[in-house]
Amino acid sequence: xxxxxxxxxxxxxxxxxxxxxxxxxxxxxxxxxxxxxxxxxxxxxxxxxxxxxxxxxxxxxxxxxxxxxxxxxxxxxxxxxxxxxxxxxxxxxxxxxxxxxxxxxxxxxxxxxxxxxxxxxxxxxxxxxxxxxxxxxxxxxxxxxxxxxxxxxxxxxxxxxxxxxxxxxxxxxxxxxxxxxxxxxxxxxxxxxxxxxxxxxxxxxxxxxxxxxxxxxxxxxxxxxxxxxxxxxxxxxxxxxxxxxxxxxxxxxxxxxxxxxxxxxxxxxxxxxxxxxxxxxxxxxxxxxxxxxxxxxxxxxxxxxxxxxxxxxxxxxxxxxxxxxxxxxxxxxxxxxxxxxxxxxxxxxxxxxxxxxxxxxxxxxxxxxxxxxxxxxxxxxxxxxxxxxxxxxxxxxxxxxxxxxxxxxxxxxxxxxxxxxxxxxxxxxxxxxxxxxxxxxxxxxxxxxxxxxxxxx
Numbered sequence: 001x002x003x004x005x006x007x008x009x010x011x012x013x014x015x016x017x018x019x020x021x022x023x024x025x026x027x028x029x030x031x032x033x034x035x036x037x038x039x040x041x042x043x044x045x046x047x048x049x050x051x052x053x054x055x056x057x058x059x060x061x062x063x064x065x066x067x068x069x070x071x072x073x074x075x076x077x078x079x080x081x082x083x084x085x086x087x088x089x090x091x092x093x094x095x096x097x098x099x100x101x102x103x104x105x106x107x108x109x110x111x112x113x114x115x116x117x118x119x120x121x122x123x124x125x126x127x128x129x130x131x132x133x134x135x136x137x138x139x140x141x142x143x144x145x146x147x148x149x150x151x152x153x154x155x156x157x158x159x160x161x162x163x164x165x166x167x168x169x170x171x172x173x174x175x176x177x178x179x180x181x182x183x184x185x186x187x188x189x190x191x192x193x194x195x196x197x198x199x200x201x202x203x204x205x206x207x208x209x210x211x212x213x214x215x216x217x218x219x220x221x222x223x224x225x226x227x228x229x230x231x232x233x234x235x236x237x238x239x240x241x242x243x244x245x246x247x248x249x250x251x252x253x254x255x256x257x258x259x260x261x262x263x264x265x266x267x268x269x270x271x272x273x274x275x276x277x278x279x280x281x282x283x284x285x286x287x288x289x290x291x292x293x294x295x296x297x298x299x300x301x302x303x304x305x306x307x308x309x310x311x312x313x314x315x316x317x318x319x320x321x322x323x324x325x326x327x328x329x330x331x332x333x334x335x336x337x338x339x340x341x342x343x344x345x346x347x348x349x350x351x352x353x354x355x356x357x358x359x360x361x362x363x364x365x366x367x368x369x370x371x372x373x374x375x376x377x378x379x380x381x382x383x384x385x386x387x388x389x390x391x392x393x394x395x396x397x398x399x400x401x402x403x404x405x406x407x408x409x410x411x412x413x414x415x416x417x418x419x420x421x422x423x424x425x426x427x428x429x430x431x432x433x434x435x436x437x438x439x440x441x442x443x444x445x446x447x448x449x450x451x452x453x454x455x456x457x
Contacts, residue, residue, distance in 0.1 A: 001128065002041045005029040005154075008076040009047035009069055022227055024165050025049055025174040028094075028116070029067060030150030033201030035120045047072075056082050063127055065112075067094040068104070070357050071383035077107035084109070084450040089132060091123060094175035096379075098186050102332040105134055105378065113136035114186065116187065117147070133209045134170035142193040144171065149202055165254075168202060169228040170194055170242070175272030179294040180323070181356060191234045196241050203249055233257050239267060246274035252452045256280040259299055262307035272314045278347070279311060286340050287333070290326035295314075296363070308344045312424040317347040324386075324403055325354035331391040338409050347429055348436075349410055352384035353403050360447060411436040 007026050025046055033042045043061075045054055056079050064083050064121060068076040068167035073096045097104035098418040101111045112131050118139040122321075124130045152166075171193040176181045203225075232255040233239035246253070252275050259281050261267065271279075283304055285291050291299045322337055341349045356363040356372070361405050366372055371390040374381065381388050385403075387396040394402075409415060417434045422430035 001039070001063070002043070002061045003036060003124075004043045004045060004064045004081070005032060006057065006064060006066045007044075007046040008072045008074070009077065010069075010071045016350075022059065024167050025152075025155050026067070026226060027169055027228065028149045029065075029146060029165055030064070030152055030154055032116060032120050033151040033154055034148035035117060036124060040124065040163060040243050042151075044151075044153065046155060049155070050430075054224050057086075058412075059086075059088070061088055064110075065091040065093065065123075068092055068096045069094060070096045070379050071381075072099075072383075073379040074381075076103075077187050080107045089127060091132075095182055096448070099182065099357075101135060101143050110134060110136065112136045112138060115142050118408060122160055129184075134443065141188060142192075145193060145194050146198065149205055149310075151204070153294070162242075165224055165226045167205060167228050170199060170232060171229055174230060176296070176298070177361075178296050180357070180361040182357050183408075185359045185444045191231070193235060193238055196238070196245055199242065202243050203246075203445060205253075207249070209336070222429045223250075223252055225251045227253065227255040230256055231258055233261055233267060233271075236264070236267065239256070243267070243270040243274040249275070251275045252277045254278045254280065257281070259283060259307050260301065264309045268311065268314050268316070271299070272316055276316055276317055278317040280321060281307070282321045283340075284321065284323045285326060285329075285333075285446055286336050287326070287328055288323075290328040293326060293328060304340065305344045308346055312345070312422065317424050317429065319348040319350070320346040321352070323352050323354050324406070325387065325389075325391050327392040329391070331398050334406045338406055341410060342415055342418050345419045347419065347423050350431070351403060351406050351410070353387055353399065354389075355382055355384050356389050357382065411437050413437060 007029050017099060024360060025414050026048065028331065029044050029046065033044060036042050047053060061083075063113070064080075066076050066080060076092065076096075080092060084091050090108045091109075091110045091112060091353050092104045092108040097108075097111045100111050104111045110123065110124065112135065113135060116123075116136075119136040123132070123136055171191050173189065173191045174186040175191055177184050177189065244451050255271075255276065255278075257279050261279065261281075282299075282301060283301075284294075284296060286301050286304070288301055291297060291301070308320075320341055321343075324337070337351075355363070358368040366389045367376075373388055373396060374391060375454040387400045389405075390396055391399050414432075416437055419424065420429055
């Protein structure tokens with residue numbers, strides 16, 4: 001039997017243009033490959049790290065499993081339809097098929113709902129017996145003890161991003177219930193963690209593996225690490241144990257964390273000693289009213305500047321993430337957000353347009369209020385880079401133009417110079433930001449927009 005595992009991604013478009021140079025690999029497919037019987041030949045295609053997409057009309061396999069997010073659902077359906085026309089059985093799984101299984105089933109032989117690890121052996125068994133079921137429901141309370149080590153060797157292919165950062169995952173789920181987020185719907189409302197000893201064992205195995213990134217960047221394989229968890233340090237006691245164990249690996253690593261992490265001086269110190277060099281924080285909004293409205297009251301904008309300054313004081317850089325288009329937002333939000341990211345001197349930032357993903361409270365609200373701008377089932381622009389619903393306090397055009405303007409202003413040399421004066425790491429900040437600014441400016445992607453003065457007070 002020949003099995004192909006595909007992680008489908010959105011078509012390359014700004015700001016995904018950066019994908020050509022650096023990208024993070026998702027680990028769910030390498031984990032499923034580890035759970036697949038050894039007699040099954042497995043190939044992995046992760047489109048997020050592919051520079052050029054494969055020609056699926058030429059694919060040869062007995063079965064193909066596709067991991068699908070909402071923004072790439074239509075593309076995944078098209079790929080699956082092509083494969084099925086060739087007589088290849090297809091299985092769809094991931095966030096989108098989990099929340100919309102009936103829709104997904106129209107384009108596949110089978111759909112996996114929820115976390116696939118608990119049912120993957122059954123999927124393979126049923127296929128080999130020619131008894132593939134239409135639906136398989138994974139265990140949303142799956143224990144993360146003794147998970148198999150991902151087969152990272154399957155990510156070794158020549159047509160990939162120049163630098164694919166080594167990744168690892170510690171836990172799943174989230175105790176919070178933000179209205180715009182589908183994590184709790186897919187992975188549950190509690191944060192399930194892998195035993196620290198399992199993490200240590202996986203890191204040892206990674207250290208022994210041969211470099212498989214492009215030769216120019218192979219030097220960094222054993223030195224860099226990115227934690228895929230949405231909030232790595234949610235459990236303080238667990239975090240302390242993990243950070244102590246990380247010291248001996250002498251890695252330079254990156255993570256995502258809540259802004260409240262900056263309040264914990266002891267954890268900040270431990271993280272710095274363990275090799276943390278950058279923290280990605282979901283600030284989301286500079287408006288407390290907007291945060292309250294989407295069940296994220298624990299974020300306090302009044303603390304944001306102090307948080308960045310405190311993290312910088314430990315020599316750790318900050319990557320800020322913001323969402324634009326909340327019901328409390330008007331056109332002033334773009335300039336206010338720009339003022340924060342430049343005045344607080346965050347080292348990096350990403351901006352996203354609020355997107356009503358299926359399976360979230362916000363999606364239900366938008367459907368109920370008839371504010372969706374595209375026909376139901378047209379998911380191509382559900383990528384946080386396009387407006388897909390009618391905002392309340394501005395037009396959809398103003399939201400899109402303001403978003404584009406904010407990206408341009410943040411990536412400008414003026415912004416880089418101002419933020420560079422307060423960075424925690426000048427040796428990384430300047431090369432990285434100048435490279436990203438040049439890449440942004442030279443991109444063939446056209447960012448349309450009106451006179452930026454429209455968003456100035």
